[in-house]
Amino acid sequence: MTSYLIYFSIALGLFVFAALFTLFGVYAERKVSAFIQDRLGPTEVGKFGSLQTIADFLKMLQKELIIPAAADKWLFMAAPAIIFVAVYLGFAALPWGPGLAPSHLNLGLYYLLAIVSVETLGILMAGWGSNNKYSILGAMRSAAQIISYEIPAGFALISAVMIAQTLDLQVMSYQQGILSSEHSKFLGIWDVSANGGILSWNIFRAPHLIIAFVVYFIASLAESNRAPFDIPEAESELVAGFHTEFTGLRFAFVFLAEYSMMFLVSMVAVIVFLGAWNTPLPNIGPVHLANWTTGAIWGIAWVSIKTLLLVGVQMWIRWTLPRFRVDQLMNLCWKVLTPLAFACMIISGIWRIWMM
């Protein structure tokens, strides 16, 4: 009985977290974009406009839920929920600190890739259900994009998995710090099992994973439909793409999914490549920085900081680079990222046999 209560409270906690992060994310996005463009961003509601997104949310709550007359009613109504739930379920597998994970899945990464792809289904449902040509165009683009970019993203992750020899995200996290039960070598030569810190992060245990990380990060931008890969919503050419017809709370759910997805893919990058909840500070001689900054609370702090930094980079990219054309998008995916990810995977194999 109590275990069910714990499950429910964890699920609720994750939902609240997703909602709060979205509120924060939208606010941050507006401020970042404003500063990049030498504007001020929201300033009126609350100190520095900090309550602006809450006001927006309250406004959205009051809006009418309109279903277009010719829409496919059930698909249309279910789509936002499916889009969000797909991302939300992904959160279940992510470890937040040593011994702190919503669920222990030994197929964590595999589960995550699988469940997150369900978002495409939701987007297709939204596009088809809306009975709007712009929406269906956006949905088709989204499907094409996500299916393409899952390949480099998958291979980049596999090259890390080959180094880690596990799909369990929590085990992968343990390996990248002082709590590791096996030896880890910095650049494959220097045994840093006792030093930990940034030296034992996956990208430094096997430096070719830096490339894999970059490939994954670019692909993850595409998977979360973020600029420069935001052609599914392309608000200038497609009005607003697959969510053109959504109003009020349904629209809010689509946004919730987008920002949760940003957090999710960044957190996966942090866990797989950037040392998960491990501290970046190594033990140096008698100064045991890593020992001092490892623990449950520290873990949550580190993983949040690293993830938020990556989210920040996503926003930075969005407000810098123009949107890709469909052909450029496919070019980049198939001619650049996929071969690079493949190369990383091959190097991983060699590295695992000869260097570790």
Next chain:
Amino acid sequence: MKSLNKKSVESGNIINGIKTAWKGLALTIRHLFAPNSKRQVQTVAADNYFKKLEEGTNTIQYPKQQLPVPEVGRYQLDVEIDDCIVCDLCAKICPVDCITIDSIKATELIGNTSDGSPKRLYAAKFDIDMAKCMYCGLCTIVCPTECIVMTNQYDKTVFELSDLTYEFSDMTPEEAAEKRALLEKQQAERAAAKLAAIQNKEGSV
């Protein structure tokens, strides 16, 4: 050979892409951390006005901060109705017909404008539809008494479109009716006098 060329073009593209993307990212991050102090609101006449635009943010928080504009700019129209001699010239010159004037002839001299022109007409109605006005300023140029001017008020947000019709006449409908009645009476008297004079003339012949 050909395929080799193609390959080098391809990789050149990639390198170029990374380079230019990085250039853009470096540019935007500079702006992200640039001082984002509030903009100093100055007139165009200030020293180095355009140079200073590059410091701080570009946002003007409008109702709180306002751009100073020249005292007499091409903004909204204002009429000093006491100085108007209701000559209708402004209404006639207006290319978009947004001035409507209804005049009543006075029975006697009403008074003088501030520049001394005699006023002989009442303005029963003097409406300017600012929603139509295109700020050409022609009306201000033809006005003989210079009573119609453009002010430096540029904010004309209103809740109803009809609020954009500015009414400058200070006559109440009752007053207008009274003046009309007076004019009619005078005209009737004059007509009667004229008739009497003609009859007198015929009688004398």
